[in-house]
Amino acid sequence: MDEATAGGLHIAVLVKHVPDAQFDRHIGGDQLTTVRSESILSELDEYALEAALQLVEAHGGAGAGHRITALTMGPAAAVNAVKKSLQIGVDDGVHLTDEALFGSDASATSRALAALLEQVGPFDLILTGMASTDGETSLVPAQLAERLGLPQVTFAASLELAATDDGWALTARRDNDTFAETIEAPLPALVSVTDQINDPRYPNFKGIMAAKKKQIQVLSLADCGIQADEVGLPGSWTRVEAAEPRPPRSQGVIITDEGDAGIRLVDFLAGQKLL
Amino acid sequence: MTTVLVFLDHPGASLAKGERELLSLAGSLGDVAVALADDAEQTYLDGVGSYGVQECYRPDTDVSEVLVAGKAAFLAEAARSAAADVVLLGNSYEAKEIAARAGIRLEAGVVTDVVSLDSDLVATKADFAGSYTVGCRVTTARAILTVKPNSFDAVQAGTPQAPREIRVPVGAVTPAARITGRVDKPVSGRPDLTEARVIVAGGRGVDGDFGPLEDLADALGGAVGASRAATDAGWIEHSAQVGQTGKTVAPQLYVSVGISGAVQQRAGMQTSKVIVAINKDSDSPIFEIADFGIVGDLFSVLPQATEEIRKRGL
Numbered sequence: 001m002d003e004a005t006a007g008g009l010h011i012a013v014l015v016k017h018v019p020d021a022q023f024d025r026h027i028g029g030d031q032l033t034t035v036r037s038e039s040i041l042s043e044l045d046e047y048a049l050e051a052a053l054q055l056v057e058a059h060g061g062a063g064a065g066h067r068i069t070a071l072t073m074g075p076a077a078a079v080n081a082v083k084k085s086l087q088i089g090v091d092d093g094v095h096l097t098d099e100a101l102f103g104s105d106a107s108a109t110s111r112a113l114a115a116l117l118e119q120v121g122p123f124d125l126i127l128t129g130m131a132s133t134d135g136e137t138s139l140v141p142a143q144l145a146e147r148l149g150l151p152q153v154t155f156a157a158s159l160e161l162a163a164t165d166d167g168w169a170l171t172a173r174r175d176n177d178t179f180a181e182t183i184e185a186p187l188p189a190l191v192s193v194t195d196q197i198n199d200p201r202y203p204n205f206k207g208i209m210a211a212k213k214k215q216i217q218v219l220s221l222a223d224c225g226i227q228a229d230e231v232g233l234p235g236s237w238t239r240v241e242a243a244e245p246r247p248p249r250s251q252g253v254i255i256t257d258e259g260d261a262g263i264r265l266v267d268f269l270a271g272q273k274l275l
Numbered sequence: 276m277t278t279v280l281v282f283l284d285h286p287g288a289s290l291a292k293g294e295r296e297l298l299s300l301a302g303s304l305g306d307v308a309v310a311l312a313d314d315a316e317q318t319y320l321d322g323v324g325s326y327g328v329q330e331c332y333r334p335d336t337d338v339s340e341v342l343v344a345g346k347a348a349f350l351a352e353a354a355r356s357a358a359a360d361v362v363l364l365g366n367s368y369e370a371k372e373i374a375a376r377a378g379i380r381l382e383a384g385v386v387t388d389v390v391s392l393d394s395d396l397v398a399t400k401a402d403f404a405g406s407y408t409v410g411c412r413v414t415t416a417r418a419i420l421t422v423k424p425n426s427f428d429a430v431q432a433g434t435p436q437a438p439r440e441i442r443v444p445v446g447a448v449t450p451a452a453r454i455t456g457r458v459d460k461p462v463s464g465r466p467d468l469t470e471a472r473v474i475v476a477g478g479r480g481v482d483g484d485f486g487p488l489e490d491l492a493d494a495l496g497g498a499v500g501a502s503r504a505a506t507d508a509g510w511i512e513h514s515a516q517v518g519q520t521g522k523t524v525a526p527q528l529y530v531s532v533g534i535s536g537a538v539q540q541r542a543g544m545q546t547s548k549v550i551v552a553i554n555k556d557s558d559s560p561i562f563e564i565a566d567f568g569i570v571g572d573l574f575s576v577l578p579q580a581t582e583e584i585r586k587r588g589l
Contacts, residue, residue, distance in 0.1 A: 044520065106385065107378060130520065138368060139385055142343065142375035151452040152343055154372055176369075177467070177514045182456030183342055189452065195503075195520045196513060237384030241397055242410035249545065249564040256557070257571025262579025265551065266587070268567045272549055274473070274528045275495070275584065 006163035008065025009187075011052045012123040013090060014113065015072050017081040018042040041084040044129030046200035051159055051193050052127050053089050053201070059161065067091050069120065073101060073112055079216060086211035087203035093216040094120050100221055100228035105236035110143035112231045115224040117148065120217070124168060126190040130155055141192040151185035154192040161187075277305030280332070280359035282350050282373065283323070286315035290322040292470055295429035297363050297422060298326040300392070302430065304361060309438065310353035312338055312346045321435035331438040332356060334445045342452040343369065345445065347376030352443040354381055354417065361396070362419045366469070374419045384413035388523075390426040401546055424470045425525060460512065466498045468515065473497030473528045476517055476544070479504040480533020480554060480573060485511055487577035488532055494584045500524065500544075502534045518543035532573050536561025553577070 018040065049070070056066045070085035072078050073096035082093035096116045104112065117123060126148075131138045138154075145152035153159075156172035163169075168187040173180060175196070203211075221228060229235055253268075255261060269275050279301040283294060290298070301307040308330040309323055323331060332353035338345030350373055354362050362377070364370040371387050378385040391399040397410045398420055413419070468474065475492040477485055478501065485499060492499045500517040501510070517524055519542040529547035534540055536552070536559055544550070545564055552565035553573050562568040569576055 106375070110379070138371055139375040139378075139387065142347075142372040143379050146344070146347065146376040146379040149450075151450050152372070152376075153452045154343070155368060175513055177460075178462065179457050179459045181454050181458075183452050184455045185452035186450055237378070237382070237413060237415045238386055239412050239414050240409055241412050244408045246401070246406055246408055246546075249550070249566075251563055252566035252568065254557075254562055254565070254568035254570065257569055257576055260579075261553075261569045261571050262576045262581075263583050265553075265567065265569060265576065265580045266583040268551070269528070270587075272528075272566075274549060275587075 003059055003064075003163045006168050008067065009056070009059070009124045009161070009168065010122070011055065011066070011068045012117060012121070012126045013045070013048050013052050013068060013070050013085065014126065014128045015045045015049070015070050015081040015085050016042045016129075017072065017074060017078040041081045042129060044131060044195065045081070045085075046088070046129075047193050047195055047197055048127040048129050049085055049088050049090065050198045050200040051191075052125075054198060055125075055159070055161055069094060069123075071096070071113075071116060071120065073097065073109070073116065075102075079218075082216055083211065084203070086214045086216070087208045088201060089203075089207055092214055095216055095218045096221070096224065097218060098221040098228070098231075100232045103233035103236065104231050105238045106139035106143055107237045108231040108235040110140050110147055111235065112221070112224070112226060113140070113144055114147040115226045116219065117144075119219065119224045122188065124187045125161075125170070126150070126188070128190070128192045130192050130194045141190060145190040148190070151189040152191075153183050153185055153189060156183075156191050156193045157196040159191060159193060159197065277360045278358055279304050279307050279361045279363060280354050280357050281307060281309045281328075282312070282362065282364040282370070283309050284312045284346065284365075284370070284373075286311065286313055286319045288316055289318055292429065293365055293424040295326070295432070296424065296427045297365065298323070298328065299430040300422065300427040301361075301363055302327055304392075308332060308353075308357045308359070310350050310357075312349060317437065320437040322432070324436035324438045325432035325434060327433060328438045330357065330441055332441050332443050335442045336445050338445060338448075340454050341448050342454060343372045343376060344448045344451050347373045347380065348448055349443065349445045350377040351380035352445060354383075356441065356443050360417060362417065364419070364421045366421045366423045371421050374421050378419050381417055381419070382415060383417040383419050384415045385419045385421070386411045386413060387421045389420045389422045390525075392420070406545075423525070425472075460514070463499075465492060466496070468498045468500055468517070468522050469524055471498035471524075471526055473530070474500045474517070474524055474526045474544075474547075475530040475532065476500035476502065476534060477505055477511070477532045478502035478534030478540070479508075481505060481510065482533075483508070483510045484574075487574060487581070490581045491530065491577050491584075494581045495528070497526075497528070497530075502540050504534075531561050531565070532577065534561055535559045536564070
């Protein structure tokens with residue numbers, strides 16, 4: 001089957017608005033949830049956006065009937081992650097927002113996102129970053145794949161598509177500690193990509209201007225057929241019961257090498273019983 | 276009585292340190308069974324049994340060639356068969372994904388990166404790259420926890436004895452991503468980065484020469500790590516990367532060499548017990564979190580320290 005017969009690709013990229021790691025980050029409120037001021041598009045999501053753009057460019061570009069949609073969920077400010085994605089070059093955006101989503105853990109988040117993807121799709125390929133830079137559990141992509149019944153290829157360090165007899169299929173490379181592996185899967189599939197896969201582009205002036213004309217669809221839970229108690233704190237399977245800022249590390253002894261620093265280092269290690 | 280199922284994968288000739296820690300933790304919680312995804316040698320099975328494990332659940336088909344989904348389906352079936360209240364896994368990316376998918380199948384809450392567990396099963400983990408300590412409870416009847424290495428002590432094992440094998444039906448996993456090729460990487464002979472007691476890590480300041488770091492790591496019985504700058508430069512393999520997009524480590528001793536200490540690097544190492552920093556730039560932010568800092572040239576400090584350790588016969 002050639003690419004024209006296999007058809008235009010509809011690619012979903014999941015993006016997240018996260019607290020900027022360059023500033024102090026906090027957990028607060030009665031329900032011990034993440035404080036989301038000073039937030040930005042998660043830098044790990046930029047690799048997923050770039051991967052989507054490169055796949056489209058490699059298979060006929062803008063005129064070939066492909067479409068990239070950036071999706072997010074969260075409060076009003078979360079839409080900023082979609083707006084940045086539009087500036088970088090995706091075609092349109094979707095924002096799932098509902099007060100009932102507040103406090104969702106990975107299982108509740110994956111339930112909401114699965115319903116959103118089914119509502120807005122179908123998609124041939126769902127791309128995510130390797131983790132969020134806030135929760136850092138890496139659970140959501142795997143749980144989404146399980147809920148949607150899709151093949152899952154996580155931590156892809158390379159990603160290629162080709163038209164086969166049965167439609168589109170993907171080939172990816174994964175690097176483990178002791179081996180590298182090649183993965184093949186038919187589409188539709190869910191793929192998370194690492195920071196090794198590409199060098200993300202920045203939005204240029206043309207992209208920023210073009211983004212102003214692109215559509216962002218705003219949906220509620222009801223629009224996706226989800227009850228409020230299936231998500232948020234009531235729909236979560238884990239609960240944060242305590243959150244303490246770690247005491248900051250106090251600065252220790254700093255010396256300037258005067259020819260014996262290596263020996264003084266060994267003295268320090270011996271004193272700490274680390275030898 | 277609580278029943279605990281420990282998921283074991285990629286078995287070696289004998290139990291690895293992290294596996295002994297998991298089995299020890301499980302034994303402190305209740306009766307222990309294991310779910311073993313791959314075929315194992317008799318010595319490995321005897322080792323499992325030496326921790327008082329009576330039952331070893333095995334899949335009725337090969338689940339290894341299907342990425343994650345097959346092992347998750349197997350783990351969910353094993354947890355049902357064993358009527359497990361708690362399921363424990365290691366903390367590798369693969370283990371977390373198996374936990375994630377099994378969690379959906381079992382409708383069970385998953386907590387990753389667990390470093391301690393109280394008698395009420397409230398799990399403690401670090402959040403925001405170690406800047407918060409969070410207590411997390413699973414609210415479903417069954418709990419799935421992925422446990423960080425070096426967090427629990429491995430107890431002394433008993434008499435080696437193979438557990439009873441129980442095959443569970445897994446069923447076909449379709450459609451799936453299949454592993455169609457595999458290339459082994461060279462083995463370093465040094466300890467695994469996430470399990471090492473000592474890590475010597477290098478960054479941009481190493482300027483392509485990890486030799487002095489390897490020598491110090493070997494003298495200390497440690498592993499060699501790197502910042503993203505060093506792995507991106509191709510000076511050392513990507514799997515050595517410590518930081519936000521690499522490994523998160525918490526060794527007894529982390530020696531940071533020629534690394535400035537940006538927030539992404541700190542994310543991977545700031546819960547280390549003792550941090551030593553060596554950098555020629557006295558303004559490097561790494562010195563803010565170092566217990567012992569040396570402003571100096573790594574190419575003279577490291578060889579001197581290595582020689583001194585050898586001289587003292589340590």
